[in-house]
Amino acid sequence: AQSVTQLGSHVSVSEGALVLLRCNYSSSVPPYLFWYVQYPNQGLQLLLKYTTGATLVKGINGFEAEFKKSETSFHLTKPSAHMSDAAEYFCAVVRSGGSYIPTFGRGTSLIVHP
Amino acid sequence: IAGITQAPTSQILAAGRRMTLRCTQDMRHNAMYWYRQDLGLGLRLIHYSNTAGTTGKGEVPDGYSVSRANTDDFPLTLASAVPSQTSVYFCASSVTGVNEQFFGPGTRLTVL
Numbered sequence: 001a002q003s004v005t006q007l008g009s010h011v012s013v014s015e016g017a018l019v020l021l022r023c024n025y026s027s028s029v030p031p032y033l034f035w036y037v038q039y040p041n042q043g044l045q046l047l048l049k050y051t052t053g054a055t056l057v058k059g060i061n062g063f064e065a066e067f068k069k070s071e072t073s074f075h076l077t078k079p080s081a082h083m084s085d086a087a088e089y090f091c092a093v094v095r096s097g098g099s100y101i102p103t104f105g106r107g108t109s110l111i112v113h114p
Numbered sequence: 115i116a117g118i119t120q121a122p123t124s125q126i127l128a129a130g131r132r133m134t135l136r137c138t139q140d141m142r143h144n145a146m147y148w149y150r151q152d153l154g155l156g157l158r159l160i161h162y163s164n165t166a167g168t169t170g171k172g173e174v175p176d177g178y179s180v181s182r183a184n185t186d187d188f189p190l191t192l193a194s195a196v197p198s199q200t201s202v203y204f205c206a207s208s209v210t211g212v213n214e215q216f217f218g219p220g221t222r223l224t225v226l
Contacts, residue, residue, distance in 0.1 A: 009154070032212045043204055043217030044157075051212070090156065092215075099170060100211025102147070106156035 002027040004093050006105035014113045019063075019078040021108050023091030026072060033074045034092040035065055038107075044090060050074065061085070086112045116140055120205050120218040127195050127225050135190045135221050137205030145208045146188040147215065148172075148180060150201040157204065163188060164211055195225045 007022040025031060032051050036044040048059025055067040065076045074091060091105040118139040127133050139146065148160040149172075159172030163182040177199060179191045188207075192199055202222050206215040 034214060036215075036217075041220075043219050044206075044215070045217070046214040049214055094212055096212065100145070100164065101162065101170070101172065102159065102211075102215070104149075104157040104159075106154065 002031065002093050002095050002103050004091050004103050004105040006089075006091055006108050008108055009106065010109045010111060012111040012113065013081045015083055016080050019076070019081045019085065019110065021076040021089050021091075021110065023065075023074045023076065023105060024072055025074065025091070025093045027093060027095055030069075030096050032094040032096060033065075033067060034094075035059065035063070035074070035076050036090045036092060038088040038090065040087075047076070047089070081110075081112050083112050083114065086110055118205060118207055118216055118218040120203075120221050122221060123219070124222040125224070127192075127223065129195055129197060129225055131195050133192045133195055133223070135192075135203055135205075135223070137188045137190070137218060138186050139188075139205075139207040139216070140186065141207060141209075141216065142185060143207035143209050143216070144185070145211050145213075146182065147206045147208075148178070148188070148190045149204045149206065150174065150199075151204060151220075152201050160190065160203075195223075197225045199223065200225045 005024045034049045035047040050067045058064045121136045147162045149157040161180040163169045205218040208215045
C-alpha cells in the first residue's frame with residue numbers, strides 16, 4: 001500500500017517569501033510523484049511531476065520540487081511567493097507497476113499575506 | 115476542445131433518490147477516475163477505470179457504482195443517496211495510469 005503525508009494543513013507566508021510545502025510518501029516500489037494546485041471553485045491542475053531522470057523538477061508558475069528517495073520526500077518550493085499563489089496544493093503518488101491507483105495527500109492551503 | 119466536462123454543476127437531492135453524475139472527456143484518454151473532496155480529507159478515490167470495459171474500486175466505493183462502456187464516458191451512480199454522500203465530486207482522466215490527470219470542474223452534491 002502507498003500513502004502520502006502533507007505536513008501542515010495550512011501554510012502562511014508573506015508576499016515575496018520562500019514557499020515550502022512538504023510531502024512525504026510511502027511506497028514499496030519507485031513511485032511517480034505529482035503536485036497539483038486547486039484554485040477556489042475549480043478542479044485541480046498539474047503543477048509538476050516526477051517520473052524518472054533528474055530529481056529536481058521544474059513546474060509552472062516558478063514552482064519546483066525535488067525527489068529525495070532516501071528521505072521519501074517530494075517537497076514543493078518557490079523562491080518568492082505571489083498573492084496569486086494562494087490556493088490548495090495536493091501531492092499525489094502513483095506506484096509503478098500494479099493497477100496504478102493514485103493516492104492523494106489531504107492538501108495544504110497556502111495563504112499569502114501582503 | 116472541451117477537455118473534460120461534468121454534469122450537473124450542482125444538485126440538491128432528497129435522501130433515498132437515485133442520482134447519476136455524468137463525466138465526458140474528448141482527449142481519448144484510457145484512464146478515468148472519480149473522486150470526492152471533503153473538507154480536511156482531501157481527495158479520496160471512489161472508482162477508477164484503466165481502460166474502456168474495466169473498472170476498479172478505490173478507497174471509498176461503498177454506495178457508488180460506475181460503468182465504462184466507451185472511452186469517453188464514465189458515469190457515477192448513487193443508487194440510494196444518503197446525507198454522508200454530500201460532497202464535491204471530481205472526475206479526472208489521464209492517458210494512462212502513470213500520467214498526469216486532467217480534472218473536470220466538479221459537481222457539488224447536497225443530499226438532504
